Amino acid sequence: MIRVPILHQPQLSLSREDCLQISHPNSKWKEKECVSLLKKCKAMKELKKIHGQMLKLELLYDSFCVSNFLATCALSSWGDMDYASIVFSHIDDPGTFEFNTMIRGHAKSFDFDRALKLFVEMLERGISPDNFTYPFILKACANLGLMKLGRKIHGQVFKLGFHDDLFVQNSLMNMYGRCGNVKDSCAVFMGIQQKSAASWSALVTAHANLGMWWECLEIFGEMMIEGSFKAEESILVSLVSACTHLGALHLGKSAHGYLLRNLSSLNVIVETCLLDMYIKCGSIENAVTLFNNMSAKNLLSYSVMISGLAMHGSGHEALMLFSEMLEQGIEPDDGVYLGVLSACRHSGLVEEGLRLFEKIKLEHRIQPTIQHYGCILDLLGRAAKFDEAFNLIEEMPMAPNVVVWRSLLSAARIHFNLEIGERVARNLMQLGSDNAGDYVMMSNMYARAQKWTDAAAARSIVADRGLDQAAGLSLVEARKKVYRFVSQDKSHCNWEEVYEMIHQMEWQLKFEGYVPDTSEVLHNVDEEEKKQRLKYHSQKLALAFALLHTPENTDIRIVRNVRMCRDTHAYTKFISVIYNRKITVRDRNRFHHFNDGTCSCKDYW
């Protein structure tokens, strides 16, 4: 980096005594003048002029003026840390304030290493840190992920008696939280006497970082019960984000209303966050309305909207929006192309997908990532174009991963192509997939082709390696609250009522011709036991609960953490007819809109 030379540097070698001798008798007046000039300063150019004037007015050894100068130079948005560093190096006897200023300046410009080095220098020179020093240092630790050091500093904070300072406590919470240590973050939180909005915010962020969305909502609820806080923008954005992950549409809507009532205008980030919430909570209509009314749209807003339309199966609309984005002169990146390709993928637009894939490389000179290849391979597999798919794998600049093979395995299953399935399976096994679902899929394929030995072999891999299917979780919103269900769940206070509902549903389903499909149940148990496990599947419990606790004729929205299995997919189709409800299920990959016995995914997912 280019170092800005200090003005009239040779003159700085004047000794302190020289300066004191020539010092103006009315120095207090000059100090005031100098500080007021610094306050008005708006650019480095002006600041350098002031530096020159300070020299003329013999203020370069006035510690008050120099400290103010340093703070302006290091902390202003237009400031210059290199210039500040030179000024700092000329201070004979820097104290806590000067060190704090420099550490803060470095932390502000994301140079956390230098911030920490300066802290070490401070300690070596015997200058005591104060309660202002620690927040910056802890911020540096948080950003560098240095929890061990952070913990040491926590000890130092205790020794020096700053552990009661609210800012230090919040910074400690944030440090632990950012380092993924929720437990210690909570421990600090519990010890805070007078919690501030930032304390709550740090607690939410700590949980959000680990994807503990459910806990985020609970914390927000507790914060509201304490009552002394007005929810502010940043914490509401975290709340909206938690709603997005949990599919809590009503709560998300309330947050949107709250934001509109309490802020004069919403910025692009907040609006994009809300946009994502509406999309992921299944309300594409609300998302479209919000998007059309956004005051400003950036690459990310378009990107979110395009992949949103893709997830909901509106491929053509997504591509139209992409053209609009290009017309607006917004340069696409690899992320937005991922949305565009997944739009083709979810809607089966093979030709369009291949054309756009070429465009990425040629027109925009973007190097496709493995995810882009994954989209195209899925698209080809779905269209049973297996030769093209294998050719593309050959051409890929990177080795295919399990995700790529898995999508082809799924395609082989759909087209009942055992030869392709076996070929893909060999590759998956070679990569040592630890996904139980892969082996179930393989085993089912072998079983279908009556290759019993191979079918058993695939299953025994699961047992030998101790793999298990991810614990299925279903979330459903009713009565403005989110309810969570796991398989065989009896943790809810009115679980008996839900189980009773399941019996009723089952009876009607049988009448309509539903037969449980146990082929994707992994457990090594007999058929009856498998049926029993399917019966109280988390999604079925959530459906029963929603049917009981939401008004008739309203839509039901469910969020899943794993891909939907075939049995629940068929089950939900039947339920949509029998109870005349529109049911939206968000699984790991996409949305399924069930209505009148059919699903928007057209049974490919």
Next chain:
DNA sequence: TTGCAGTCAA
């Protein structure tokens, strides 16, 4: 004369 959290996708 100084401080904490601070946001949107795969």
